[in-house]
Amino acid sequence: MTGIWRARMWFAFTILGLCVFLLAGSAGLAQTTLHVAANGNDAWSGKLPEPNAERTDGPLATLEGARDAIRKIKETGLPKGGVAVNVRGGVYSLHKTLVLGPEDSGTEAGPIVYAAHPGEKVILKGSRPITGWKPYKDQIYQADLTGVDLGGSRFWELYYDGKRQVLARYPNFDPKHPRSGGFAYLAGTLQQDNSTPMPYSPWKARKEGTKTAFLYNPKRLAPDKWSKPTEARVHVWSWLNWNRNIVPIKSIDQEKHIITLQRRTSYALIEGNRFFIENVFEELDAPGEWYYDEAAKRLTFWPPDGKNPEGKVSVPVLKDLIHLQGNVAKGEFVGYIQIRGFTLAEARGTLISLDAVAHCRVAGCTLTHCGSTALTIANRSHYTEIVGCDISHVGGPAISLSGGRDWQHRLERGAHHNLISNNHVHHVGEGGNAWGAITLGPGCGGNVGHDNTISHNLVHDTPRQGITFNGFRNIVEYNHVHHTNQEQSDTGAIGMGSRDIYERGSVIRYNYVHDTGGYSMIKPGLWEYPHYCWGIYLDDYTSGVHVYGNIVVRTYLGGVMVHGGQDNVIENNIIVDGLKQQVQYSPIDSTTSGRTPGHPDKAMWLMKGTKLLGNIFCYRDEKARWINGRKWEQIVAESDRNLIWHYGKPIALNIDKLPPEESWAKWQEMGFDKNSIIADPLFVDPAKDDYRLRPESPALKLGFKPIPVEKIGLHESPDRASWPVADDCWREEHITHPGGG
Numbered sequence: 001m002t003g004i005w006r007a008r009m010w011f012a013f014t015i016l017g018l019c020v021f022l023l024a025g026s027a028g029l030a031q032t033t034l035h036v037a038a039n040g041n042d043a044w045s046g047k048l049p050e051p052n053a054e055r056t057d058g059p060l061a062t063l064e065g066a067r068d069a070i071r072k073i074k075e076t077g078l079p080k081g082g083v084a085v086n087v088r089g090g091v092y093s094l095h096k097t098l099v100l101g102p103e104d105s106g107t108e109a110g111p112i113v114y115a116a117h118p119g120e121k122v123i124l125k126g127s128r129p130i131t132g133w134k135p136y137k138d139q140i141y142q143a144d145l146t147g148v149d150l151g152g153s154r155f156w157e158l159y160y161d162g163k164r165q166v167l168a169r170y171p172n173f174d175p176k177h178p179r180s181g182g183f184a185y186l187a188g189t190l191q192q193d194n195s196t197p198m199p200y201s202p203w204k205a206r207k208e209g210t211k212t213a214f215l216y217n218p219k220r221l222a223p224d225k226w227s228k229p230t231e232a233r234v235h236v237w238s239w240l241n242w243n244r245n246i247v248p249i250k251s252i253d254q255e256k257h258i259i260t261l262q263r264r265t266s267y268a269l270i271e272g273n274r275f276f277i278e279n280v281f282e283e284l285d286a287p288g289e290w291y292y293d294e295a296a297k298r299l300t301f302w303p304p305d306g307k308n309p310e311g312k313v314s315v316p317v318l319k320d321l322i323h324l325q326g327n328v329a330k331g332e333f334v335g336y337i338q339i340r341g342f343t344l345a346e347a348r349g350t351l352i353s354l355d356a357v358a359h360c361r362v363a364g365c366t367l368t369h370c371g372s373t374a375l376t377i378a379n380r381s382h383y384t385e386i387v388g389c390d391i392s393h394v395g396g397p398a399i400s401l402s403g404g405r406d407w408q409h410r411l412e413r414g415a416h417h418n419l420i421s422n423n424h425v426h427h428v429g430e431g432g433n434a435w436g437a438i439t440l441g442p443g444c445g446g447n448v449g450h451d452n453t454i455s456h457n458l459v460h461d462t463p464r465q466g467i468t469f470n471g472f473r474n475i476v477e478y479n480h481v482h483h484t485n486q487e488q489s490d491t492g493a494i495g496m497g498s499r500d501i502y503e504r505g506s507v508i509r510y511n512y513v514h515d516t517g518g519y520s521m522i523k524p525g526l527w528e529y530p531h532y533c534w535g536i537y538l539d540d541y542t543s544g545v546h547v548y549g550n551i552v553v554r555t556y557l558g559g560v561m562v563h564g565g566q567d568n569v570i571e572n573n574i575i576v577d578g579l580k581q582q583v584q585y586s587p588i589d590s591t592t593s594g595r596t597p598g599h600p601d602k603a604m605w606l607m608k609g610t611k612l613l614g615n616i617f618c619y620r621d622e623k624a625r626w627i628n629g630r631k632w633e634q635i636v637a638e639s640d641r642n643l644i645w646h647y648g649k650p651i652a653l654n655i656d657k658l659p660p661e662e663s664w665a666k667w668q669e670m671g672f673d674k675n676s677i678i679a680d681p682l683f684v685d686p687a688k689d690d691y692r693l694r695p696e697s698p699a700l701k702l703g704f705k706p707i708p709v710e711k712i713g714l715h716e717s718p719d720r721a722s723w724p725v726a727d728d729c730w731r732e733e734h735i736t737h738p739g740g741g
Contacts, residue, residue, distance in 0.1 A: 031081025031110075032073060034066050035059035038090040045069070049086070059088070063098045063114060063124075063322075070104065070112060082110030087342070089120030093127065098322045106336035108359065116341035126318030127159065127346035130299060131310060139306035140284070143313075146297045151317035151348070157371055157395075157431065158290045159314045159346055160303060164369060164393065164430065168284035168291040169276050170221065179463065179487045180519060180527070180734040183274035186236075187257065188215035190269070194260060200271045200524060202240065209268030211238070212250075213260040214275075223252045223259075225282050234259065236275035239267030240532075241489050241520040243464070244433050249277070272524030274738075316371065319349040326356025328379045333358040341721075345369045350376050351394075357381045363719040364388045371431055372396040377418060385419040388719030392424075395431025399423070401440045401449060414471060415440075415449035422456045422714055424725050429463040429487070436468025436495070437484075448503060449474065458714050461729060463487035465495045465537075466513075473505035480713035482514045483731060485533045489520035492537025492561065496545065501566060504544025508536055512712045514553035514689070519734055529734035530556040534584065535575070538562045541588070548572050549707045551691050557584060558628070562635075564588030567609035572705055574616045574681075574691050578624060582617045585610060585629030585636070607631070612639040616681045616699050619645075625652045625660075632670065639672040643699045645680050677702065 034046035037058075042065030044051075044058045051058030060066050066085040073083060083106070106112035116122035128148065136142040158165045166173045174181035188197050189205050194213040198205065214236075216223075223229055232249050245265040252259050277283075281291045281300070290301040303309045321344050326333040334357045343366040344351040351367045354360060356379040367374040367389060373396040377384060381401075391398040401415055420438060428434045437459050440449050450472035459466040459481045466481035481493040493513040496506070518533025535552035536559065538545055543565035551574045552559035559575030561584040562568050575582045587607035617626060626644055629635065632655070644651050652660035653667055668674055682697040684690045693699055693706060700706075716723050 031084060032079045033084045033086055034069055035086050035088070036061065036063060036066050037088040038092070040065075042068075049088075062092070063087070063094075064096060066114070067098065067100060067104060074103075078107060078110050080110055082106050082112055082336075084113045084115065086115060086117055087122045088117050089122055091123045091125060093125050093129075094318060094321055097126075097318055097320045100322075100324045100334055100337060102326055102332040102334055104337065105334055108336060111336045111338055113338040113340065114342075115338070118341075121343060122341065123343045123345065124321055125314070125344075125346045126321045126348070126351075127314035127316045129311070130313040130315060133301075133308055133310050133313075135308075136300060139287070140300060140302045141309055142301075143299045144297065145292075145299055148297075149317065150315070151319070154292060154294050155315045155317065155348060157316055157346075157348070157369070158292075158299075158301065159316075159369060160288075160301075160309060161312050162345070162369070165290055165301070165304075166286070166288050167278045168280055168289045169278035170280065170283045171276060172286045173288070177732050177735050179732060180529070181732075181738070183276055183738065184216070184220055185524065185738070186214045186269060186271055186273045186275065187217040189271045190214060190258070195256070195258065202268075202270055205268040205270045206239065209270060211264040211266075211268055213258055214269040214273070215271075216257050216259055218254075218257050221277075224254055226280055227282065229280075232277050232280045234261060234275055234277050236265060236269065236273060237488070238265040238269050238273055241273075242267065242491075243435070243488060246432055272521050274521075314346060316346045316348045318347050320353045321347050321351050323353045324355060324357050324360060325353075326358075326379070328356045332356070333381075335359050337361075338363065340364055342366075343368070347371065350374065352376075353378075354381055354384060355379050357384050360384045362386050362389065364721045365390075366721045367391045367398070368393050370394050373398070373400045374428075375399050377401040377415060380415055381418060382416045383418065385421070386423065387419065387421050388717055388721055389423045390721040392427045393430060394428050396429060397434040397437055397439050398425040398428050399438045401452065416451045418449070418452045420452075420454045420457065422717060422720065423458075424714060424722075425457060425459045425466075426461045426729065434463055436465040437462045438467045440469035440474060441471060448472065448500075453477070455479065456711075456713060456715060457481075458725065458727060460484070460727065461486060461731065465491050465493065467494045468497070469506070470496055470498045470500075470503060470542075471506065472503050473507075475507045475509070476511065477507070477509045478712050479511045481511060483517060485517040485519065485530075486731075486734075487519055489518045489532040491518065491532075492516060492534040492539075493555075494535070495537035495539060496542040497537075497539040498542040498565070499540055501541045501543045503542075504567070506544070507546045507548065508550065509546070509548040510707060510712060511536075511550045512553075512709070513550060513555075513559075516555045518556050525737065525739055527734070527736045527738060529736065530579070533557060534561040535559045535578075536561070538565055538568055541565045543567055545569070546571065549705070550574070551576075551707060551709070553577060553689065553691070554579075556580060558582050560584070561586065562607070562610055564607050566607060567637075569611045569613065570615060571611070571613045572615060572707075574618075574707065576618050576686070576691065577621070578619055579621055581625040581628040582619055583612065583627045583629075585627065587629075587631050587635055607635045609637045610635050611637055612642060614641045614702060614704055615643070616704060617642065617644045618681055618683070618686070620647055622649055625654065627653050629654070632672075636672065640675050641702050642673060642676040643681055643702055643704070644676065644678050646678075651678060675702075 040059035040061040046060035133141040247261040324334040338361040347370040374394040448471040466484040518531040535555040553576040558578040650660040651664040682694040684692040
């Protein structure tokens with residue numbers, strides 16, 4: 001079943017489900033409705049929407065009360081139409097995570113539905129309000145948290161009027177440059193003994209540099225005034241700016257100006273890497289900053305408006321708000337539960353966690369402000385949907401789907417047949433890393449899954465990739481992804497990073513990708529944006545992928561990059577204005593084989609079988625190449641029927657150091673692109689990013705199939721959390737000469 005057909009079927013099921021929920025009584029279905037309201041009582045039955053006159057019965061007060069009531073109902077048999085929990089508008093501060101197990105499951109004919117009352121805003125929070133504020137000095141206030149239930153451990157987020165505030169740090173947060181400003185920079189690189197400085201050399205440092213210590217500039221940083229330096233945490237983007245590590249400080253040598261960390265970072269720490277240090281009381285020197293003294297149970301806060309913050313401050317205490325927990329070992333899954341229409345906010349970890357679930361659904365929810373991933377799906381979950389949600393301003397990724405990698409049972413033990421569709425995702429990774437805003441298998445070589453669909457999402461303003469996935473036969477289609485990679489580099493808007501050449505059959509089709517960014521250090525004191533980024537990135541050994549019908553515009557290193565995999569087909573795409581080149585082929589040196597069980601020998605995974613067929617390339621930059629690569633006869637199986645337009649300038653490839661004006665003829669002499677043409681594709685209005693083709697386009701004569709642009713991105717639906725959707729947020733102008741220290 002194709003992804004679009006599945007999406008249409010689920011759209012139809014949504015309409016049907018909504019009708020069942022609203023009209024069950026008049027239709028005579030045996031569905032039970034329970035009510036939850038702010039004026040409810042968990043000792044009541046929940047069968048009445050309002051308290052009765054005697055106040056002996058009425059709605060329930062909590063979702064937990066509704067869950068327990070459903071368990072009692074199920075003791076005599078689940079009603080044929082299932083159970084609907086209707087939650088009236090209001091703010092509900094959860095005192096416990098709502099945990100639903102296999103015993104709380106519904107059935108296909110009788111689902112369990114937890115839903116906000118139509119037209120009313122229901123907010124579920126995992127935080128506690130902080131009261132009792134007293135003036136400390138100037139515009140700074142303090143609150144005594146002795147005896148306050150903080151969930152058993154300290155918190156790392158604080159919210160004021162529902163917005164995340166800044167943990168006291170050096171340097172101060174720069175609101176005009178949230179991704180590229182407000183940093184200090186490593187003053188030097190240390191060898192692995194953590195004490196010997198070494199010259200600036202990123203590639204030498206990767207092998208010989210330390211991951212646990214760095215030099216700081218004493219003219220910029222003065223840790224001698226810090227009373228508790230080992231309680232501070234360093235946020236550092238190591239080596240080539242590929243990710244962020246958050247590591248506590250172990251010690252500070254103020255004579256040698258060396259900070260030693262408690263744990264290793266992902267890569268070597270080199271001169272010029274950016275960092276900031278947080279959780280330092282003495283650095284509380286700007287509006288919006290706060291600090292919690294855990295030993296003294298004292299919270300200090302400088303409100304943004306300088307006024308007494310009474311009634312406006314909250315801190316998260318719950319790890320998760322809603323947790324569906326099955327048991328894979330016993331083959332027990334949580335099934336046929338729907339969560340609809342809620343706003344979920346202010347958790348330490350995840351807002352919704354789905355672990356070993358089947359046929360469950362999260363629809364039309366708004367998820368914001370949490371410490372890590374907003375919504376997780378894990379442990380062989382299948383036939384589960386995340387649709388129509390708005391997800392923003394979260395600490396990690398928006399949605400993470402993982403299946404549990406098992407080299408011997410790749411397909412049997414992966415998450416499968418799940419749908420992530422019609423979601424609006426932006427401004428993620430604000431508290432740490434987000435390798436992808438939507439991920440199927442986190443990071444390179446992550447957990448696998450198969451036959452999952454990621455479709456019709458709008459994803460933008462992310463620190464790294466917009467959509468990241470691996471596995472077998474997964475489909476990524478009809479997504480609009482732009483302004484990704486605002487913080488890191490060596491990435492793409494849509495990316496794969498498989499370490500297993502046997503993972504095959506995935507499709508990337510009909511996506512609109514543009515302005516993919518990329519940000520990194522060229523040398524100490526000099527940064528670049530955009531930098532080292534592609535549109536669609538088939539990293540590592542990603543193999544057997546069909547890249548079809550995508551529109552990729554304004555990318556730095558090209559519209560598509562194939563790194564080392566086999567049998568990838570790039571077909572019928574429109575690629576516009578790659579700054580350096582339009583397509584890049586980068587075979588991996590065979591001496592690195594055997595890195596994972598997926599690469600048993602050199603011969604099995606040499607990059608080969610690449611096909612570039614029937615695409616449109618249109619680019620203006622005079623120095624830009626059409627293709628950049630090497631080992632052509634090895635990696636390219638077929639390249640033909642492409643339309644290329646460089647506005648009358650030569651079509652250049654890097655072939656045997658030939659001058660640009662000679663490389664195209666040599667390419668055809670090698671047997672490639674003999675049926676391709678050099679011509680204007682005749683877009684409808686490229687100045688306004690309208691890349692539809694005019695009827696007289698020569699690309700159509702080559703057999704190019706028009707891309708259904710009208711189907712790309714979000715669409716109106718009863719499942720959408722909001723409509724219409726604005727996509728016009730403010731963006732920073734990245735700092736490129738921040739200076740050192």
